[in-house]
Amino acid sequence: MSLLRVVGRPMLASMFVAGGLESVRNPQNVAPAAEPVVRAVTDRVPVLPDGTEQAVRLNGAVQVAAGLLLAAGRMPRPAALALAATLVPTTLAAHRFWEEEDQDRRVQQRIHFLKNLAMLGGLLIAADDTGAAPSLLWRSRHAAHDLRRDAHLVQRSFRAGARPAAAAGRVRAVLPR
Structure with a gap:
C-alpha cells in the first residue's frame, strides 16, 4: 500500500469519526436542523427509525464505524461509500446556505457546504481506488x-x-x- 493511502485515508476519515461520535453522544444538538431532511428520508425509506434523534444517532454510528474501517484500510471501498451516503443528508441538513438571510452566515454555510462537497469527492475517489490492484x-x-x-x-x-x-x-x- 502506498504511503499516500496510509496517510490519506485516516486524514479523510478523522472528520467522520469525530462528527459521528458527537452525533451518537449528543443527537439533540443537531436534531432540530436535521428534522426536515430526516422526515423526507424516512418517508422514502421505511426501514429507518422515525425519530429524528434516533436517525441522527444511526447516521453518527455509521460514520464512526465506516470512518474507523476507512482509517484502518479495512474494506476501504465500501466504507468510503457508506460515508458518502451519510454525508449527503448531513450536508443538506446542516449547511442550507440558500436559506440564510444574514450575509455572513450565508458565506460561512456556503463554505461548509463546499467543504462537504469536496469531502464527498474525496470519498468517491476512495471508493473507486483499488489500491493498485486490478x-x-x-x-x-x-x-x-x-x-x-x-x-x-x-x-x-x-x-x-x-x-x-x-x-x-x-x-x-x-x-x-
Whole structure:
C-alpha cells in the first residue's frame, strides 16, 4: 500500500469519526436542523427509525464505524461509500446556505457546504481506488478474454493435429494389411 493511502485515508476519515461520535453522544444538538431532511428520508425509506434523534444517532454510528474501517484500510471501498451516503443528508441538513438571510452566515454555510462537497469527492475517489490492484470487473473481463484465447488455441491445436491424423488414416486405409 502506498504511503499516500496510509496517510490519506485516516486524514479523510478523522472528520467522520469525530462528527459521528458527537452525533451518537449528543443527537439533540443537531436534531432540530436535521428534522426536515430526516422526515423526507424516512418517508422514502421505511426501514429507518422515525425519530429524528434516533436517525441522527444511526447516521453518527455509521460514520464512526465506516470512518474507523476507512482509517484502518479495512474494506476501504465500501466504507468510503457508506460515508458518502451519510454525508449527503448531513450536508443538506446542516449547511442550507440558500436559506440564510444574514450575509455572513450565508458565506460561512456556503463554505461548509463546499467543504462537504469536496469531502464527498474525496470519498468517491476512495471508493473507486483499488489500491493498485486490478478491480474485480477488470479481472473478470481479462479472465474471460484469456479463456476465449485458450479455447481458440485448443481449437487450432485440435485442427492442426486432426489433419495429419486424417491423412495417416487415409494412407493406412490404402495400404495392404
